[in-house]
Amino acid sequence: MQNLDRKKFDALFEKPAGDEKSVIIRGVDIHKVYKMGKQETHALRGATLDVYRGEYLSIMGPSGSGKSTLFNAIGALQKPTSGRVYIDQVDIAQLDTEELAWLRCRKIGYVFQSYNLIQVMTCLENVTLPMSFAGLSSEEAREKGIKILKMVGLGHRILHKPAELSGGQQQRVAVARALANSPDIILADEPTANLDQHTGQEIIELFQQLQRDLGVTIISATHDTKMLKASDRILWIEDGRIVKCARPEEIDFTSSEFGH
Amino acid sequence: MNQQSDRTRIPDQVRLPLSVAFGVVIQGLRIRIGRSVVTITGVTCGIAFLMSILTGQLVKMGVTDEDATRAEVGRVISFVRSDLPKLQDKSISVVGSGTLSEVETRVLETISRDFGIASLSFEQGKSPALPRKASAAVSAAASAPSASVANADVVFLMGGSDIPRQDWKPFLDGDLNRVIASTILEADASTVGIAEERFAKLARVLTEEELAKIEKNKRKERFRAIWIGVISLLVTVIGITNAMLMSVTERFREIGTMKCLGALSSFVTRMFVMEASLMGLVGGIAGAIFGALFAIIIYTFTYGANLVFSSLPMVSVLIFGLLSVAAGVVLSVVAALYPARVAASMVPATALRSTI
Ligand SMILES: Nc1ncnc2c1ncn2[C@@H]1O[C@H](COP(=O)(O)OP(=O)(O)OP(=O)(O)O)[C@@H](O)[C@H]1O
Numbered sequence: 001m002q003n004l005d006r007k008k009f010d011a012l013f014e015k016p017a018g019d020e021k022s023v024i025i026r027g028v029d030i031h032k033v034y035k036m037g038k039q040e041t042h043a044l045r046g047a048t049l050d051v052y053r054g055e056y057l058s059i060m061g062p063s064g065s066g067k068s069t070l071f072n073a074i075g076a077l078q079k080p081t082s083g084r085v086y087i088d089q090v091d092i093a094q095l096d097t098e099e100l101a102w103l104r105c106r107k108i109g110y111v112f113q114s115y116n117l118i119q120v121m122t123c124l125e126n127v128t129l130p131m132s133f134a135g136l137s138s139e140e141a142r143e144k145g146i147k148i149l150k151m152v153g154l155g156h157r158i159l160h161k162p163a164e165l166s167g168g169q170q171q172r173v174a175v176a177r178a179l180a181n182s183p184d185i186i187l188a189d190e191p192t193a194n195l196d197q198h199t200g201q202e203i204i205e206l207f208q209q210l211q212r213d214l215g216v217t218i219i220s221a222t223h224d225t226k227m228l229k230a231s232d233r234i235l236w237i238e239d240g241r242i243v244k245c246a247r248p249e250e251i252d253f254t255s256s257e258f259g260h
Numbered sequence: 261m262n263q264q265s266d267r268t269r270i271p272d273q274v275r276l277p278l279s280v281a282f283g284v285v286i287q288g289l290r291i292r293i294g295r296s297v298v299t300i301t302g303v304t305c306g307i308a309f310l311m312s313i314l315t316g317q318l319v320k321m322g323v324t325d326e327d328a329t330r331a332e333v334g335r336v337i338s339f340v341r342s343d344l345p346k347l348q349d350k351s352i353s354v355v356g357s358g359t360l361s362e363v364e365t366r367v368l369e370t371i372s373r374d375f376g377i378a379s380l381s382f383e384q385g386k387s388p389a390l391p392r393k394a395s396a397a398v399s400a401a402a403s404a405p406s407a408s409v410a411n412a413d414v415v416f417l418m419g420g421s422d423i424p425r426q427d428w429k430p431f432l433d434g435d436l437n438r439v440i441a442s443t444i445l446e447a448d449a450s451t452v453g454i455a456e457e458r459f460a461k462l463a464r465v466l467t468e469e470e471l472a473k474i475e476k477n478k479r480k481e482r483f484r485a486i487w488i489g490v491i492s493l494l495v496t497v498i499g500i501t502n503a504m505l506m507s508v509t510e511r512f513r514e515i516g517t518m519k520c521l522g523a524l525s526s527f528v529t530r531m532f533v534m535e536a537s538l539m540g541l542v543g544g545i546a547g548a549i550f551g552a553l554f555a556i557i558i559y560t561f562t563y564g565a566n567l568v569f570s571s572l573p574m575v576s577v578l579i580f581g582l583l584s585v586a587a588g589v590v591l592s593v594v595a596a597l598y599p600a601r602v603a604a605s606m607v608p609a610t611a612l613r614s615t616i
């Protein structure tokens with residue numbers, strides 16, 4: 001990969017004639033090895049994927065298959081052991097810390113699998129924190145934060161601490177925080193795992209609305225059939241590799257794989 | 261939603277103004293007020309310890325000096341009472357030059373209080389003669405300071421090593437019972453031209469042995485002070501480091517989250533430095549006050565309030581207080597810097613997984 005001709009490689013990004021889809025994230029042959037003492041864990045073994053601008057992509061895979069690791073790699077949170085990640089055609093390995101921070105702050109909104117809300121802060125403060133990193137004044141941030149929290153259905157809980165909320169409510173705060181700086185991309189790791197049918201549906205609708213109205217690219221790891229059905233494309237990851245790609249309409253959701 | 265990022269503008273947008281960091285810090289301190297109080301208390305304890313040790317040293321040194329001064333004043337006064345003619349109802353005149361020593365000031369005070377001083381003249385053109393305490397005491401007792409010594413029964417010579425220029429003739433030629441007493445070491449009967457028996461030397465020359473002893477004591481005292489200072493500083497450093505280490509490491513996960521949300525390492529570091537210096541300042545001020553009060557109160561029990569308060573050099577206490585506060589701030593920042601750097605330089609994803 002390293003020795004690949006640069007021109008040839010750039011050509012890969014050129015839109016195929018007649019296809020208006022452009023690539024927003026491209027991961028090429030991503031490997032990730034975790035070393036714990038002598039023991040090595042190969043979490044990713046050459047994952048390659050394209051994510052198109054404005055699409056809603058779901059990633060499926062058994063537990064431990066490397067979904068979160070893949071998210072960290074394509075979300076610029078962790079350098080892969082080898083392989084390349086391009087966001088907006090920029091190799092993120094070439095970015096300096098400031099540019100990476102900018103990317104994480106403005107370009108991508110993260111919903112972490114374990115939420116990672118700051119426990120000592122209220123919901124509103126959690127949501128406005130990335131806004132203050134983006135330089136918003138506290139009044140602006142407050143206003144926008146309340147608006148977003150209302151949007152995810154937590155308007156009545158803005159001054160509660162995460163510990164005082166249910167798992168589903170915390171998840172919605174996490175989603176609200178991901179939306180804070182109106183990102184181009186939302187990376188969501190199991191965003192509906194702890195939600196009941198109804199709120200899960202609301203999150204899905206929220207994502208669809210963001211995608212439709214604002215052209216936000218949404219990437220989410222999920223087992224939720226509803227989410228899979230709502231997405232444009234589904235990738236299967238297994239043992240650190242992308243093994244299958246399909247559109248929801250091509251899939252039989254009644255098969256045993258989906259627990260029916 | 262800007263699709264194509266303008267990369268040249270990125271640094272400006274990421275480097276946040278100090279006010280934002282300050283806002284986040286204040287918010288953080290307010291939110292975790294309980295934890296902040298615990299950390300500040302840690303700093304307070306460290307600085308209070310340091311300050312109480314320093315103040316204690318000052319009190320002890322002051323008390324030693326005060327003891328010596330009081331002993332010397334006692335010696336001079338008892339000499340005055342026993343060896344001079346009865347001073348009651350005598351007209352006492354004081355002639356001086358230069359600056360009065362602490363002992364001379366007190367002797368002057370005592371004489372003016374017990375017997376009254378008729379006149380007081382100090383050589384002009386010299387450095388300001390009387391310490392405030394003595395001048396207050398004397399001006400209450402004395403008549404015109406320019407009154408000549410001619411009418412005095414007893415004349416005290418005081419002050420610096422210069423013998424005051426004075427026309428002694430009228431005094432010498434008058435009543436032969438009239439005497440001169442001098443606390444000026446260099447003055448003796450011949451400098452004034454008076455008979456030996458009419459001249460009383462109140463000043464005492466310290467013997468070589470005494471001087472050596474004083475010098476040795478001073479050296480010992482200084483060594484002790486430095487040693488205690490270093491030890492207490494060490495204890496303070498450990499206390500503050502522990503407090504700061506705790507307050508930073510328990511927030512690794514939080515720092516990771518912040519980094520994932522787009523905070524720069526430098527921002528994280530700066531935030532912790534600001535937080536640490538704020539806590540160091542508050543803890544340092546509280547510690548300096550508590551420490552000084554503690555030491556003063558404790559020594560009041562051993563030496564008595566009178567001795568402690570009359571001997572305590574307030575300016576030195578204040579200087580040590582300021583130094584202690586500065587130490588609180590500096591130590592807090594230094595102690596927070598290392599864990600903050602470590603936390604700030606962690607890969608966001610790793611920091612996120614931290615369960616501390
Ligand atoms: N920080 C780490 N250190 C060591 N091993 C890790 C680390 N993170 C992940 N792993 C390992 O890498 C593999 C993939 O983990 P990952 O979290 O990406 O799986 P996942 O697909 O997200 O699973 P789940 O659906 O349960 O969230 C696992 O075997 C895991 O044990």
Ligand SMILES: [Mg+2]
Pocket residue numbers: 067068069113189
């Ligand atoms: Mg996972």
